[in-house]
Amino acid sequence: MIFKVYFQDKITEVPVRERTNTLYIEATTEANVRFKLKERGYNIEFVTAVDGAYLEYEKQSENYKVLEI
Numbered sequence: 475m476i477f478k479v480y481f482q483d484k485i486t487e488v489p490v491r492e493r494t495n496t497l498y499i500e501a502t503t504e505a506n507v508r509f510k511l512k513e514r515g516y517n518i519e520f521v522t523a524v525d526g527a528y529l530e531y532e533k534q535s536e537n538y539k540v541l542e543i
Contacts, residue, residue, distance in 0.1 A: 482517035510543045
């Protein structure tokens with residue numbers, strides 16, 4: 475399953491919409507996503523599963539690239 479992760483680059487950074495980044499990652503659960511990204515030091519704001527029509531829409535984005543860890 476593909477998950478979309480909203481995050482700040484640094485764990486100490488306060489979430490601000492204008493500086494929020496996103497990435498896509500393949501994992502089995504949200505907990506698995508957080509485990510895979512733990513070593514990167516991101517301040518993860520939100521993780522959501524992406525499937526169906528929403529996934530097809532996201533694939534059309536120029537920023538769509540699935541991170542493989």
